[in-house]
Amino acid sequence: GAVVSQHPSRVICKSGTSVKIECRSLDFQATTMFWYRQFPKQSLMLMATSNEGSKATYEQGVEKDKFLINHASLTLSTLTVTSAHPEDSSFYICSASNRLAGGGRAQYFGPGTRLTVL
Amino acid sequence: KNQVEQSPQSLIILEGKNCTLQCNYTVSPFSNLRWYKQDTGRGPVSLTIMTFSENTKSNGRYTATLDADTKQSSLHITASQLSDSASYICVVSARGAQKLVFGQGTRLTINP
Numbered sequence: 085g086a087v088v089s090q091h092p093s094r095v096i097c098k099s100g101t102s103v104k105i106e107c108r109s110l111d112f113q114a115t116t117m118f119w120y121r122q123f124p125k126q127s128l129m130l131m132a133t134s135n136e137g138s139k140a141t142y143e144q145g146v147e148k149d150k151f152l153i154n155h156a157s158l159t160l161s162t163l164t165v166t167s168a169h170p171e172d173s174s175f176y177i178c179s180a181s182n183r184l185a186g187g188g189r190a191q192y193f194g195p196g197t198r199l200t201v202l
Numbered sequence: 203k204n205q206v207e208q209s210p211q212s213l214i215i216l217e218g219k220n221c222t223l224q225c226n227y228t229v230s231p232f233s234n235l236r237w238y239k240q241d242t243g244r245g246p247v248s249l250t251i252m253t254f255s256e257n258t259k260s261n262g263r264y265t266a267t268l269d270a271d272t273k274q275s276s277l278h279i280t281a282s283q284l285s286d287s288a289s290y291i292c293v294v295s296a297r298g299a300q301k302l303v304f305g306q307g308t309r310l311t312i313n314p
Contacts, residue, residue, distance in 0.1 A: 090245075116300055127291060127304045128246070177245050181300065191293075191302060193238070193245040 086112050088180045090194035097168055098202055105163045105197045107178030113158035114180035118191065119151070122175040134161045168201040175199075204229040206294050208305035216313055219282055223308045225275040225292030233297040237266050237277045240289045240307070249277070249290075279310075287312045 087110040097103050107117055115136050120128040132153050134140040140153035152164040161180075165172055175198055179191040206227045215221050227235070234253045238246035250259040250266040252275070259266050263280045279286055292305040 088245075118301075125309075127306045130301060133300055175243070190234075190236070190248075190251060192248070196243070196245040198243065 086192040088192045088194040090197050094198040096200045102166045107161045109159045109180040112182050116181040117161040118179045119163050120177045170201045173201045204303045206303050206305035208292050208308050212309040214311045220280050223277045227273050227294045229294040229296050229303050231297040233295040236293045238291045282312045284312050
């Protein structure tokens with residue numbers, strides 16, 4: 085299956101600093117990438133949809149100025165958590181979308197990034 | 203409203219036993235349904251994907267079924283192993299929509 089990587093796998097930062105997380109599709113071109121956040125014992129919550137070459141679409145309640153998304157190429161999207169605070173500590177997962185042979189789309193998830201803000 | 207509901211919320215079984223997880227959805231128009239396995243601290247990994255015309259799909263010891271009429275799916279795990287301990291998430295895609303609809307997952311624990 086398709087491979088999606090994330091870097092870093094875990095990061096610890098001080099409150100007030102910014103953290104960048106990279107998401108790469110390794111063996112296919114992804115016109116659309118998604119960023120999710122997952123709190124303990126909960127399912128994934130979509131934060132934003134990122135289309136290559138255009139502005140990301142954010143879900144209700146997600147601050148676009150705090151969670152900056154850049155999708156500069158068909159294989160790379162980045163999420164920057166600006167001025168991070170302890171409540172931003174979470175598991176961030178990206179996914180990349182491609183078309184299935186029979187039509188429709190499939191999403192392939194990255195391994196996730198554990199962010200801890202002290 | 204598009205929703206996906208899974209049951210049970212959690213399940214504990216002994217190693218070697220079989221189990222079945224349930225998923226009901228109201229997503230329309232339906233495109234496909236996926237079952238994912240998510241180990242703690244890892245991203246979800248796809249187990250099966252089924253479109254409207256498919257009613258069963260197997261991947262090793264995992265067998266998923268789909269009844270598009272009743273909008274129900276199940277994931278059957280045969281001869282469970284300790285490594286099967288994880289969360290299993292049912293995810294449904296609507297035709298023409300980019301966003302996925304996630305179930306809350308079933309937390310499966312396999313005890314020796």
